[in-house]
Amino acid sequence: MFVAIFGSVEQGIIYAIMALGVYLTFRVLDFPDLTVDGSFVTGGATAATMITLGYNPILATICAVFTGFIAGSITGILHTKAKINALLAGILMMIALHSINLRIMGFTLDSGNGRPTIPLSNSETIFTSMATFWKGLGIDEAINNTLRNIGFEQTPNTWGTLFLMIIVTCIIKFAADWFLKTESGLALRATGDNPKMIRSFSANTDTLIILGLGLSNALVALSGALIAQYSRFADVQAGIGMIVSGLASVIIGEAIFGTKSVVRTTLAVVCGAIIYRIVIALAMQIKIFDTGDLKLLTAIIVIIALVLPKVFEKRKDRKRKAKRKAERLAQLTGKKEGEPIAEIKWNQ
Template sequence: MFTAMFGSVEQGIIYAIMALGVYLTFRVLDFPDLTVDGSFVTGAATAAMMIVLGYNPILATLAALVAGFIAGCMTGLLHTKGKINPLLSGILMMIALYSINLRIMGLSDENAVVKPNIPLMSSDSIFSQFQSLWGNIGIDQALTSFLKNTLGFQTAPSTWGTILIVLILTLIIKSIVDWFLKTEVGLAIRATGDNKRMIRSFSANTDGLIVLGLGVSNALVALSGALIAQYSKFADANMGIGMIVIGLASVIIGEAIFGTKTIFRTTLAVVAGAIIYRIIYAVALQIDWLDTSDMKLITAIIVILALVIPQLVEKRREKIRKEKRRIQRLEQQRELTQGGNHLA
C-alpha cells in the first residue's frame, strides 16, 4: 500500500507541471483550451522519438517543451488571427495534433510513416540518470533506512531518484511561473484574462499576449507528457485522453483546500491538488468493486465532488454568518430597548 502511494505521489508531482499549464489558461488567461489532450501526447511523442534515436534524454525533454510551445501558439493564432471561437480553436488543434503525434512517433522507425506508440523499456531516461546519481552518493540507502528503522515502515522504495528529480523540477517550474506572472508581461497576461477591453485601451497587444500565454501553458503540458513517457517507459497516441479533466481537477481541488489569496499560494495549491488527486485515485482503485477500467468514472466523480463540496461548504458558512448577524441585530435591539426603558 505504501509503495502504491509512493508511486501516486511521484505521478502527482509530474502531473502538477501539466496542472500549472492548465491553471495558466483556465484561471489566468480565462481561455478554455482543449489543446492539452493533444499537446500532452506531443511532448511524450517528441521526447520518446528523440530518445529512441539516441539523443540525450535532457535534450529530448527540452525539445518536447518547444514542441508544446509551438502547438499552444498555433491554437492562439487560430483564435486571434483566424477569429475562431476559443473552445473550437482548442478542439481543432487537439484533433490535428492526433495525426501530427502519429507522424512524430513514426520518425523513430525508418520503416514507419505513422506509429501509435513507442516503447522505452530498454532506453535511458532522465530518471535513470538521476537514480544512478542518487544511488552513488548514498541517498537511496539513507532515506530507505530512515523510513524502515526510524519511522517503522515495513516496506519502503529502494530508489528515490525519480521523486527527488521531479520534486526539484516541479518546484523550479513553480518558482518560474510565480516570477513570470509578476513580470510586466505576466501582469499584462493576467489583465488580459480579467478584462481584455481594458488592457487593450492601454495599447497592449492582447492577441500577442494570448498567443504567448497559450504557448507557455502548452509548453508545460508537453513537458509533463515527456516526463510521464519516460516515467511509464512508453509513449502512446491515446495517453492524452482526459488530461484536461485531470488538470482541472487538480486546480479545483487545490484551490478549494488551500485558497487563492496570492500567486505563490495558488500555484502551490495547484501542485498540491495534483498530488492529492493522484492519491485519491490510487485509494479509489484499492476498493474491491472498482477496476482500472473505471478510471474515467473515478476522475469524473472526483471533479464533481471538487466542484460541489466547496459550494456546499460556502453555503453553510454563509448561513452561519447570516445567523450570527441576525443574533447581533437582535442583541442590539434588545440593548436599545432596555436603554430606553431605563431613561423612561
C-alpha cells in the first residue's frame, strides 16, 4: 500500500504541472481549451521520439515544451483571428493533433508511418539519470533502511524521482505566481475576467489569449513529456480524458484549500493533483474496480468535487439566514443576547 501511494504522489506531482496549465485556461482566461488532450500526447511523443533517436533527454523535454506552446498558440489563432468558437477551436486542434502525434512518433520508423506506442525501456531518460545519481549518493539506502526499521516492509526503488519532481514543480509554481503578478500576467487575468474593460485600456486581448493558451499547453506538453519518461513509453491514446483529470485536480484543490490569492490557488492546484492521484490509487485497491474503470472513477470524483462545495455553501447560507432571522426577531421583541427564544415575553 505504501509503495502504491508513493507512486501516486510521484505521478501527482508530475500531473500537477498539467493541472497548472489547465488552471491558466479554465480559471485565468475562462477559456474551455480541449487542446489539452492532444498537446499532452504531443509532449510525450516529441520527447520519446527524440530520446529514441539519440538526443539528450533534457533537450528532448525542452523541444516538447515548444511543440506544446505552438499547439496552444494555433488554438488561440483559430479563436481570435479566424473567429472560431473557443470550444470548437480546441476540439479541432485536438483532432488535428492526433494525426500530428502519429506523424511525430513515425519518425522512429524508416517508413515514416505513424506508430501508436514508443517504448523507452532501453533508453536513458531524465529519471533514470537521476536515479543513478541519487543511488550513488547512498540516500536511497539510508531512507529505505529507516523505513524498514519502523515497520515498512516494502519501500520504493528510488527517491530521486520524487525529489526531482518536487523541485521542478515548485519552480514552475513560483514562476507562474511571479508571471501572474507581472503587467502581462495582470492583463491576462483581466482578459479572463472582463475582456471589454481590458480592451478599453488599449490592450490587445487577442495576443493575450494566444499567449495564455500557448503557455498553458506548454505546461501540459511538459507534463506529457515527463510522464512518458516516467512510464518508460509514449502512447498516442494517453491524452484521452486528460482535460477531465486536470479539471478534477483544479476543482479538488480549490474546494479544499480555497482561492483567496494567486499563490494559494496555484498551491491548491498542485495539492489537488496529488490528492486526486492518491484517491484514484486507493479506489483501484478495491476489488470491485479494475483498470477499465479509471475514467468512470475520474468522472465520479469530478462530480463529487463539483457538488459537495455547493452543498456545504447552501448549508452555510441557511445557517447565516437563520442567524440573521434570530437577530431580527430579538430586536423586535427586546430579547437580550443569549436569552432563549422560548423565554421571550411578548409585549401586550
